[in-house]
Amino acid sequence: MNTIKNRAVARRLSVLFVALASILFFTPAQPSMADTTTNVSDNCDTYNSGCSYGDLDIHYNTIAYDGYYSAIASFYGNVYSYAGRDVSPNGATVIHYKYVFGKNINGVNASGTGTAVKNQGGSVENCAPADSYRIYYNSGYAGSSQYFQSTYGGQYCQGAKYVDLNSTLHNNNASQHFA
Numbered sequence: 001m002n003t004i005k006n007r008a009v010a011r012r013l014s015v016l017f018v019a020l021a022s023i024l025f026f027t028p029a030q031p032s033m034a035d036t037t038t039n040v041s042d043n044c045d046t047y048n049s050g051c052s053y054g055d056l057d058i059h060y061n062t063i064a065y066d067g068y069y070s071a072i073a074s075f076y077g078n079v080y081s082y083a084g085r086d087v088s089p090n091g092a093t094v095i096h097y098k099y100v101f102g103k104n105i106n107g108v109n110a111s112g113t114g115t116a117v118k119n120q121g122g123s124v125e126n127c128a129p130a131d132s133y134r135i136y137y138n139s140g141y142a143g144s145s146q147y148f149q150s151t152y153g154g155q156y157c158q159g160a161k162y163v164d165l166n167s168t169l170h171n172n173n174a175s176q177h178f179a
Helices: 002-026
Strands: 034-040 056-059 072-075 084-087 093-099 123-126 133-138 142-148 162-164 175-178
Touching: 056 133, 123 142
Parallel strands: 034 093
Antiparallel strands: 056 072, 056 123, 084 093, 123 162, 133 142, 133 175
């Protein structure tokens, strides 16, 4: 009787072993997605961005804390999330563009340089001659928002109004949209 039970157990174990071996050794290989992260301070520096002129500049600090000379991130158009965006230019690799604050208006490292943009902005300057913008509390253009008027024809930020983010959006800014 013990011999019969041992043979049954051995048979079950061999079936289980064959099943596991087929899963481990005969499963077709999946293509690997090499994931690369690139820090950018301007969404126009991402692959296939379709940018023009008329950026919304986000400054790391508020006006009271020398915000105009703090680090800047520039965005054109709708930005679903200030965390960044994923792009697969060739279908095989994914590049994650992480939005970070870059150098200040003088081109030097300043307070906030290298810091992620999402939920870190202090003040804003709309450099768009014809486009107004809204910044939103949440990613995906949701939640509380603040409106930023266009410069009415000025280029390169001429005539732009430089303002602090309101108390709700200060360090709680996650997306932007044409208004």
